[in-house]
Amino acid sequence: MSERIPHWLEKQAQLNPEQTALETPEGYKLTFNELRKKSRQMAQRLMDLGVKQGDHVAFLSGNHWTYPIFIHAISYVGAVVVLLNTRLTSSEISYQLQDAQVEHLFVGSRLEKLAEDSVAELNIPIQGIEQLNEITEEKYALKDSFMLNSVYTMMYTSGTTGNPKAVMHTYGNHWYSAVASSLNLGLHLSDKWLACLPLFHVGGFSILIKSVVYGMPVFLMDKFNVKDVQEAIFHKGVTHASVVTVMLQKLVEELKERSYPDSFRCMLLGGGPVPESLLHESAKKQIPVFQTYGMTETSSQIATLSPADAFKKLGSAGKALSLAELWIDADKGETGEIIVKGPMVSKGYYNRHNNEDRPLRTGDLGYEDEDGFLYVVDRVKDVIISGGENVYPAEIEGVLTGIPGIREAGVTGRKDAKWGEVPVAFLVAENQKLSDKEIINGMAGKLAKYKTPKEYYWVKELPRNASNKLLRRHLFSHLEEGDRS
Amino acid sequence: MSERIPHWLEKQAQLNPEQTALETPEGYKLTFNELRKKSRQMAQRLMDLGVKQGDHVAFLSGNHWTYPIFIHAISYVGAVVVLLNTRLTSSEISYQLQDAQVEHLFVGSRLEKLAEDSVAELNIPIQGIEQLNEITEEKYALKDSFMLNSVYTMMYTSGTTGNPKAVMHTYGNHWYSAVASSLNLGLHLSDKWLACLPLFHVGGFSILIKSVVYGMPVFLMDKFNVKDVQEAIFHKGVTHASVVTVMLQKLVEELKERSYPDSFRCMLLGGGPVPESLLHESAKKQIPVFQTYGMTETSSQIATLSPADAFKKLGSAGKALSLAELWIDADKGETGEIIVKGPMVSKGYYNRHNNEDRPLRTGDLGYEDEDGFLYVVDRVKDVIISGGENVYPAEIEGVLTGIPGIREAGVTGRKDAKWGEVPVAFLVAENQKLSDKEIINGMAGKLAKYKTPKEYYWVKELPRNASNKLLRRHLFSHLEEGDRS
Numbered sequence: 001m002s003e004r005i006p007h008w009l010e011k012q013a014q015l016n017p018e019q020t021a022l023e024t025p026e027g028y029k030l031t032f033n034e035l036r037k038k039s040r041q042m043a044q045r046l047m048d049l050g051v052k053q054g055d056h057v058a059f060l061s062g063n064h065w066t067y068p069i070f071i072h073a074i075s076y077v078g079a080v081v082v083l084l085n086t087r088l089t090s091s092e093i094s095y096q097l098q099d100a101q102v103e104h105l106f107v108g109s110r111l112e113k114l115a116e117d118s119v120a121e122l123n124i125p126i127q128g129i130e131q132l133n134e135i136t137e138e139k140y141a142l143k144d145s146f147m148l149n150s151v152y153t154m155m156y157t158s159g160t161t162g163n164p165k166a167v168m169h170t171y172g173n174h175w176y177s178a179v180a181s182s183l184n185l186g187l188h189l190s191d192k193w194l195a196c197l198p199l200f201h202v203g204g205f206s207i208l209i210k211s212v213v214y215g216m217p218v219f220l221m222d223k224f225n226v227k228d229v230q231e232a233i234f235h236k237g238v239t240h241a242s243v244v245t246v247m248l249q250k251l252v253e254e255l256k257e258r259s260y261p262d263s264f265r266c267m268l269l270g271g272g273p274v275p276e277s278l279l280h281e282s283a284k285k286q287i288p289v290f291q292t293y294g295m296t297e298t299s300s301q302i303a304t305l306s307p308a309d310a311f312k313k314l315g316s317a318g319k320a321l322s323l324a325e326l327w328i329d330a331d332k333g334e335t336g337e338i339i340v341k342g343p344m345v346s347k348g349y350y351n352r353h354n355n356e357d358r359p360l361r362t363g364d365l366g367y368e369d370e371d372g373f374l375y376v377v378d379r380v381k382d383v384i385i386s387g388g389e390n391v392y393p394a395e396i397e398g399v400l401t402g403i404p405g406i407r408e409a410g411v412t413g414r415k416d417a418k419w420g421e422v423p424v425a426f427l428v429a430e431n432q433k434l435s436d437k438e439i440i441n442g443m444a445g446k447l448a449k450y451k452t453p454k455e456y457y458w459v460k461e462l463p464r465n466a467s468n469k470l471l472r473r474h475l476f477s478h479l480e481e482g483d484r485s
Numbered sequence: 486m487s488e489r490i491p492h493w494l495e496k497q498a499q500l501n502p503e504q505t506a507l508e509t510p511e512g513y514k515l516t517f518n519e520l521r522k523k524s525r526q527m528a529q530r531l532m533d534l535g536v537k538q539g540d541h542v543a544f545l546s547g548n549h550w551t552y553p554i555f556i557h558a559i560s561y562v563g564a565v566v567v568l569l570n571t572r573l574t575s576s577e578i579s580y581q582l583q584d585a586q587v588e589h590l591f592v593g594s595r596l597e598k599l600a601e602d603s604v605a606e607l608n609i610p611i612q613g614i615e616q617l618n619e620i621t622e623e624k625y626a627l628k629d630s631f632m633l634n635s636v637y638t639m640m641y642t643s644g645t646t647g648n649p650k651a652v653m654h655t656y657g658n659h660w661y662s663a664v665a666s667s668l669n670l671g672l673h674l675s676d677k678w679l680a681c682l683p684l685f686h687v688g689g690f691s692i693l694i695k696s697v698v699y700g701m702p703v704f705l706m707d708k709f710n711v712k713d714v715q716e717a718i719f720h721k722g723v724t725h726a727s728v729v730t731v732m733l734q735k736l737v738e739e740l741k742e743r744s745y746p747d748s749f750r751c752m753l754l755g756g757g758p759v760p761e762s763l764l765h766e767s768a769k770k771q772i773p774v775f776q777t778y779g780m781t782e783t784s785s786q787i788a789t790l791s792p793a794d795a796f797k798k799l800g801s802a803g804k805a806l807s808l809a810e811l812w813i814d815a816d817k818g819e820t821g822e823i824i825v826k827g828p829m830v831s832k833g834y835y836n837r838h839n840n841e842d843r844p845l846r847t848g849d850l851g852y853e854d855e856d857g858f859l860y861v862v863d864r865v866k867d868v869i870i871s872g873g874e875n876v877y878p879a880e881i882e883g884v885l886t887g888i889p890g891i892r893e894a895g896v897t898g899r900k901d902a903k904w905g906e907v908p909v910a911f912l913v914a915e916n917q918k919l920s921d922k923e924i925i926n927g928m929a930g931k932l933a934k935y936k937t938p939k940e941y942y943w944v945k946e947l948p949r950n951a952s953n954k955l956l957r958r959h960l961f962s963h964l965e966e967g968d969r970s
Contacts, residue, residue: 002487003657003661003828005808005827005828006808006809006810011807011808014804014857015669015791015804015807016791016793019793172488176488179664179668182667182668182672183664183667183672183698183699183700184500186671186672186673186674187667187668187671187672188671188673189671189792189793213668213807214668215668306500306501307674308501308504308674319499319500322496322500322698323490323491323496324491325491342490343488343490372499
């Protein structure tokens, strides 16, 4: 039997009614009491429009203050929300709407056209979010509690191979994830978390849940913007921010000789391997970067460096959080597939065969050092095997982006008669292209010979999916604009 | 299906091996790694001595550094520990050993005689704790995870009426209790919790669980002692202390004009109604007192004042913690029985008929103010009905102990031909007895006429049970040493 817990927003509005739940750079503010009222009111409107308990309701919206209201309204109805990525094409959205058996589609501003195209051949009603802001009378009974094992959200995995699949998250997955994070990072009365990642990804969404579980304000941005983030950290009392590598890079650059105020206690860094040079640069500036490891299936971070180890174990994603377990499918100290387990791990994919109690094979490669700290190496399927040696693209990319003049790097394998495969690199220049000699000098002493790319292609941009993940297997086909260096 | 979580000490020893887990005023210290090793070793010894998974193992010990080692050893074996109150008589212990179907009894120092007397007519082997400290080889597989719904501890309720009953606590009860408390009080890297309450009561025991769930040091005292507690707060980095009224009274007195360092952030006050005068005195000295409400059945606090409300709502036990629900069985604003629900609430009593999913009727009376803050009034069965009015002994006792010269007060009802019942008071003098007139002057304006005690008895001490709870229904029979005032 699963636990039933009080509705988290009801609870928080009761515990801390006047505490700020949400604020934006534009000065929009909501207390937990106001967030509760607005969410309950939107739930009434949703039910007016025919949404019932258990319905699958898709939401296509950018970051906006209506986002938390919508997702809490869904929980008051007891429906399941399918969070759509606004960067998808209409045919990709169309696939997800069908695959998730969606019955209602709600759309944020400036996305109406994309939504209409997506449902062109489907029988799914589209409604604008503004219709949900209308006041309606309180007619329907709303949920005042959840079962921890009830499904609440579905998010499609980025799907670098095959069709995307809907990861189902229960209330418990999100709740345990929030609690495990607080047991790692601590919890202060003054905490305020910046959300500049998309809320339709689990990294952004999880901040909304932390807010309501902790009673903590979220500082919500519609998108990442260096100036606004710095302003928020320096002058708006932001104590935590969740970012990905490219954001941290820009923040570090813009910071120059300044350092963040002591009140800023956590830069949570997710989204894949990080160039070591960036971590050193951040450490030099005393930025409290906590590297994390996680994915949609783990409801955000499942391993994170702890505050005590942040500067001691640069490059590590730390250890599995409280309640979570993580191990490597290899001999001690060796690199192998990362396996995870815990109450924040999704029970599976919607409409697929799932084996709930099995640990999750992540498809990521990593190893643990002698103190048990995790180092994520690469995706299993991106590994290049050259002359019998495993070559990890992420390692080479990390070295390449550490060379001044190289903004981005993607590495993949090319068939080779002698070695089986050899690594080749695709590069985006900071300003102007470097010569091969400059690149080779820049890498000096950092990579074994068999890891050194055999060819360099300069391109305008690297192929990425809607979640901004590098698609290494598309590097060659994306080359039309490329140029042999 | 309940969740399975990693063994909490395994996890913490992995996350923070070098963090202090335990320290004592005498300078004894253990890291989480050392606590893990010692607990695992003791688990091996327990199994050597025949303790198996599921066995009921009683532990009779005062506060000592072996206590946390023992209880963790039990969890490595997967046995159930029955925590015995060292203040009980041998016949009371004998009853509990039989009622809980105990198979092994382990005994701390200086309690051997009590233990032997308790098993005189039983067939239960007694073993001294020192036998468990012997090194043994690692022969047995130990638990590396728990099911949250497995029973871990049993503690007998104070039993002010009827036979005492064993409250069963699961791992989940303790875990959710620890987490709910951290969501209320926050969690800082520097937290260190003082345990001066007996560890065989849930108020003390819960500190040991918080320690291992948070990765936080416990500062363990064998018993409460004003000087040692002040020393710990002023000079040993203690940030939290769990106390009962009488302890707070002594600390406030001894504090005189000093105030605690800012690092001291929580004086958690439990164990029943508190005289308002003491709360005012504490507030004047800026002591961060958080009044709580809880009982063995709720695995310690289930409602607590939050830091933000600590000085605004003097006398209130706050609101139900995260995950918990609490309501009053009466009209809004009226006094009635307190009902609670939540994953920290025990599923029931050992070997009794239990109805797991029912909310718990606490037998305590309380009301909620207009902001939803709980005020605990009294025990249901101690209420005096006088001329049709409810009279709450605790209210009168609070007023009486606010009078200089009165150290303790107990109030109960006496049959009365005219009013049905009338309140009478039993008093313990600070130094010398006051006159009736002095008492009445001291109460002036604070109590309605029908609440004013009709008789005063001065006694040397009040009848209390082994848990130090006032036994109001024994006030008259305890009077042999009393003296009509």
